[in-house]
Amino acid sequence: MLRAPASLRGVDPARYVVYLGFLLVLGGFAVALRNDGFLSAANLLNIVQGATPVTVMSVGTVFVLTAGEIDLSIGSVVAVAALVGAIVLRGAPWWAAAAAALLAGGGIGLVNGALVAYLRLPSFLVTLATMGLLAGVARWLTDLRSVPITDDIFNGLFGSGALFGVPSLVLWTIATVVAGHFALRETKFGAHVLALGDSAAAARAAGIRVRRLRMQVLALSGATAALAGVLYAGRLNGARYSLGETDLLTVIAAVIVGGTRLSGGTGSVPGALVGALLMEMLNNGLILMGLAVSEQMMVRGVIILVAVALTLRERRV
Amino acid sequence: MKATFFAATALALTLAAPAFAQTRGPGGEAPTPTTDLKLDADEIAKLKGEHATAALLWHTSSDFVNAVTAGATDTFATLGMKVVAETDAGFDPAKQQSDIATVLAKKPNAILALPLDPVTSAAAFRPAVAAGVKIVLLSNVPAGFTYGKDYVAIVTDDLFAMGSHAADAMATAIGGKGHIGYIFHDAAYYVTNQRDQSFKKTIETKYPDIKIVESQGITAPDQGEKVAQAMLLKHPDLDGIYVTWAEPAEGVLSALRQAGNRHVKIVTLDLSEPLALDMVKGGNVAAIVADQAYALGAGMATAAGYGVLGKAAPPFLVAPVLTVTKANVEQGYQQSLHRAAPDSVVKALKGG
Amino acid sequence: MTAPALSLAHVRRVFGGVVALADLSLDIAAGEIVALVGDNGAGKSTLVKIIAGVLPPSGGRILLDGTEATMTSPADAQARGIQVVHQDLALADSQPVYMNLFLGRELTKGPLRRLDRRRMIAETERLVQALDVRIPSARAAIRDLSGGQRQGVAIARATHWASRVVLMDEPTAALGVAERERVERIIAGLRARSLAVLLISHSLDQVFRLADRICVLRRGVQIGVRRAAETTPNEIVGMITGAA
Numbered sequence: 001m002l003r004a005p006a007s008l009r010g011v012d013p014a015r016y017v018v019y020l021g022f023l024l025v026l027g028g029f030a031v032a033l034r035n036d037g038f039l040s041a042a043n044l045l046n047i048v049q050g051a052t053p054v055t056v057m058s059v060g061t062v063f064v065l066t067a068g069e070i071d072l073s074i075g076s077v078v079a080v081a082a083l084v085g086a087i088v089l090r091g092a093p094w095w096a097a098a099a100a101a102l103l104a105g106g107g108i109g110l111v112n113g114a115l116v117a118y119l120r121l122p123s124f125l126v127t128l129a130t131m132g133l134l135a136g137v138a139r140w141l142t143d144l145r146s147v148p149i150t151d152d153i154f155n156g157l158f159g160s161g162a163l164f165g166v167p168s169l170v171l172w173t174i175a176t177v178v179a180g181h182f183a184l185r186e187t188k189f190g191a192h193v194l195a196l197g198d199s200a201a202a203a204r205a206a207g208i209r210v211r212r213l214r215m216q217v218l219a220l221s222g223a224t225a226a227l228a229g230v231l232y233a234g235r236l237n238g239a240r241y242s243l244g245e246t247d248l249l250t251v252i253a254a255v256i257v258g259g260t261r262l263s264g265g266t267g268s269v270p271g272a273l274v275g276a277l278l279m280e281m282l283n284n285g286l287i288l289m290g291l292a293v294s295e296q297m298m299v300r301g302v303i304i305l306v307a308v309a310l311t312l313r314e315r316r317v
Numbered sequence: 318m319k320a321t322f323f324a325a326t327a328l329a330l331t332l333a334a335p336a337f338a339q340t341r342g343p344g345g346e347a348p349t350p351t352t353d354l355k356l357d358a359d360e361i362a363k364l365k366g367e368h369a370t371a372a373l374l375w376h377t378s379s380d381f382v383n384a385v386t387a388g389a390t391d392t393f394a395t396l397g398m399k400v401v402a403e404t405d406a407g408f409d410p411a412k413q414q415s416d417i418a419t420v421l422a423k424k425p426n427a428i429l430a431l432p433l434d435p436v437t438s439a440a441a442f443r444p445a446v447a448a449g450v451k452i453v454l455l456s457n458v459p460a461g462f463t464y465g466k467d468y469v470a471i472v473t474d475d476l477f478a479m480g481s482h483a484a485d486a487m488a489t490a491i492g493g494k495g496h497i498g499y500i501f502h503d504a505a506y507y508v509t510n511q512r513d514q515s516f517k518k519t520i521e522t523k524y525p526d527i528k529i530v531e532s533q534g535i536t537a538p539d540q541g542e543k544v545a546q547a548m549l550l551k552h553p554d555l556d557g558i559y560v561t562w563a564e565p566a567e568g569v570l571s572a573l574r575q576a577g578n579r580h581v582k583i584v585t586l587d588l589s590e591p592l593a594l595d596m597v598k599g600g601n602v603a604a605i606v607a608d609q610a611y612a613l614g615a616g617m618a619t620a621a622g623y624g625v626l627g628k629a630a631p632p633f634l635v636a637p638v639l640t641v642t643k644a645n646v647e648q649g650y651q652q653s654l655h656r657a658a659p660d661s662v663v664k665a666l667k668g669g
Numbered sequence: 670m671t672a673p674a675l676s677l678a679h680v681r682r683v684f685g686g687v688v689a690l691a692d693l694s695l696d697i698a699a700g701e702i703v704a705l706v707g708d709n710g711a712g713k714s715t716l717v718k719i720i721a722g723v724l725p726p727s728g729g730r731i732l733l734d735g736t737e738a739t740m741t742s743p744a745d746a747q748a749r750g751i752q753v754v755h756q757d758l759a760l761a762d763s764q765p766v767y768m769n770l771f772l773g774r775e776l777t778k779g780p781l782r783r784l785d786r787r788r789m790i791a792e793t794e795r796l797v798q799a800l801d802v803r804i805p806s807a808r809a810a811i812r813d814l815s816g817g818q819r820q821g822v823a824i825a826r827a828t829h830w831a832s833r834v835v836l837m838d839e840p841t842a843a844l845g846v847a848e849r850e851r852v853e854r855i856i857a858g859l860r861a862r863s864l865a866v867l868l869i870s871h872s873l874d875q876v877f878r879l880a881d882r883i884c885v886l887r888r889g890v891q892i893g894v895r896r897a898a899e900t901t902p903n904e905i906v907g908m909i910t911g912a913a
Binding site: 046146147232235236240280284288291294296 | 375378400401402403404405407408409410411412414415416418419420422423424433434435436437438439440441460
């Protein structure tokens with residue numbers, strides 16, 4: 001085995017596969033699409049902004065997977081939170097709408113967490129059930145109708161606005177990733193999440209309140225999914241029941257490719273960011289290459305497979 | 318179903334109380350058949366000189382989308398236009414928004430698109446309008462978009478004609494008189510509602526000797542079989558059954574077969590292999606009414622050509638409708654989906 | 670004379686109608702190692718669970734440094750200076766040694782309460798050196814360590830947080846000869862740290878190498894306590910089996 005430099009000792013080399021893969025794909029597209037505006041600032045910004053909701057959801061999912069749980073309901077939470085925000089916005093200011101959406105998402109996560117922690121049900125089954133239930137709630141809330149959002153502050157803050165020339169979606173990406181990375185690497189909370197996913201028995205023996213921690217992690221996941229919903233609503237100037245429906249697998253792929261282990265104990269927020277950007281860059285680049293939709297799907301599948309294979313292979317010593 | 322089902326769904330949200338006699342546009346415009354669009358030799362020559370490009374922004378992948386894409390791509394080729402990107406939003410308006418942003422990096426002259434949802438697609442399509450792209454819409458209009466300024470034309474299925482063609486086909490199949498059952502989609506769903514109502518109205522006004530003796534709504538395709546069984550019990554003298562779309566019609570067919578009933582004629586909408594097979598074998602299925610997706614795509618491409626040339630296109634275009642029977646099933650598949658009829662159907666045609 | 674670090678007086682535990690532990694009395698002084706021996710089902714695990722706060726006793730008293738203590742949870746027992754080295758180690762495999770050592774009691778710094786990794790690493794290194802636990806680095810992940818090294822980390826953690834009592838449940842069961850000797854040396858070194866150690870072991874050789882006194886249980890009954898220096902393996906075996 002290669003001896004890692006002292007500063008990296010104890011750090012998983014697989015963590016870095018995603019960065020390499022990202023650079024390779026970026027370089028590949030830059031060459032293949034050199035005349036098609038792929039590297040234009042506008043297009044690179046497209047990629048970051050397009051990836052923002054998935055990135056935000058990925059941050060919550062890193063914590064859930066690291067803790068050894070899974071949250072399948074995030075896609076449905078996106079729609080419910082977006083609709084809640086849009087409905088509240090009809091009669092309340094933007095901040096109340098955003099707060100209501102986040103509370104809805106966090107509350108749903110808390111319920112998921114309570115079912116997992118106190119009824120000792122597997123999170124896979126609990127969130128599988130709430131995923132379906134919430135998809136129904138999203139349809140029922142407005143009877144399948146889309147809700148327009150005309151509040152300029154809301155749409156600017158969570159969608160197309162900018163601060164000092166930096167688009168607000170980019171700022172949300174940075175804020176969530178920095179906060180998530182800090183929480184996972186630099187706080188007791190993060191250390192406990194890592195230990196919990198590694199060995200629940202060890203965490204319990206160390207006096208960590210395991211049940212409360214599971215609830216917190218799932219509540220966090222619900223809250224980040226709700227933030228993603230708010231960002232979708234801001235970007236689209238409206239909310240709709242189908243928002244986020246297809247995001248679950250993209251999020252899980254981004255997080256896993258980013259070096260978080262599906263079985264818990266290891267997680268990386270920056271990795272998830274790069275994973276999410278990689279997913280969006282694949283969408284973007286393959287469309288720009290002028291491939292038919294079926295070809296896009298096949299190529300994307302192969303690249304993700306290669307990325308996952310590299311990430312997971314390295315990890316088994 | 319599947320394909321066309323969504324193609325026109327959200328029109329419901331944009332159409333102002335459609336008049337019944339024919340399919341109407343969002344501003345109440347009278348329909349123009351897509352086949353009426355014409356570019357003369359000079360215009361085509363001029364268009365070819367532009368080396369224009371187009372992007373196709375679809376809502377999903379399906380038989381229907383493939384046929385529209387084929388029609389559009391073939392027509393663009395004759396106009397010297399190149400398709401530079403194609404996307405599938407998977408019914409996700411947010412994905413469609415990022416698809417648009419992506420495609421704009423290629424600076425296409427024209428976009429053909431099915432906006433997923435009028436409300437949320439307005440913000441999504443604005444950047445394309447701002448970039449001066451000529452937009453031809455399929456079925457849906459983003460909220461607040463105006464003809465001529467924001468988009469070139471809207472193209473859609475002729476839902477009214479589909480229903481009335483089904484009524485005509487039913488009349489032909491049962492000899493102009495008799496008792497029929499009417500299985501409609503019992504849900505607020507624009508596409509099926511328009512087609513069902515048009516069928517019913519046409520029977521009632523045009524064919525006084527045909528009586529709808531039983532009306533039954535379904536909310537899911539798997540209910541077709543049970544509903545048909547009940548109908549046959551109540552009305553043993555039934556001559557025909559109209560079914561709102563192909564999937565439940567397959568259930569109706571199964572009910573008839575179980576009952577050993579070879580008399581009742583089925584008329585339904587949208588091509589399906591099991592139904593086409595029964596039809597060519599001389600079974601219960603008499604006719605399948607279908608839209609012409611390939612022609613629809615061709616019409617969209619031509620309209621895009623109008624847009625690039627700066628020539629005004631009619632605001633509201635409808636695709637031709639086709640009644641497929643045993644006699645024309647092979648051309649039917651070609652015309653509707655731009656592909657050969659399924660092998661099983663072709664084999665049955667030759668064999669019988 | 671000071672009170673023993675841990676004093677058990679007439680402790681009993683009943684499950685339903687079954688007596689798992691009947692009337693056990695045992696004192697362990699600070700700096701003393703007492704071995705608990707007995708066949709499977711003799712009541713050793715029950716006693717460990719009672720001292721660790723996992724099970725409440727059905728009767729009797731537990732005194733810590735002469736003061737009666739009622740422990741309602743493992744966290745409660747830990748707060749009173751009792752630590753357990755479990756048979757299954759209870760370490761988080763992917764985490765580095767120092768995070769395992771401080772798990773649940775991480776050191777933080779600054780207003781944001783950031784983890785103080787530098788201090789945790791420094792303290793870990795000091796501790797493993799003092800206990801002579803030879804690991805490659807405080808930053809090494811547990812899964813990269815040998816069985817003996819892991820056991821060493823588990824003992825180091827227990828000694829670091831225990832102010833009174835360390836319970837050791839079969840600490841060398843899964844180890845080879847060389848590693849076992851190393852771990853035994855670490856355990857013997859705990860005497861110098863003034864901790865009361867209760868050692869559970871199936872190996873009489875080990876018990877005689879390490880323990881000051883030996884407490885024998887059979888089917889929940891305390892058969893007797895002997896000074897290791899004043900007894901023989903034969904006597905102990907006889908007490909365990911009831912053949913004497």
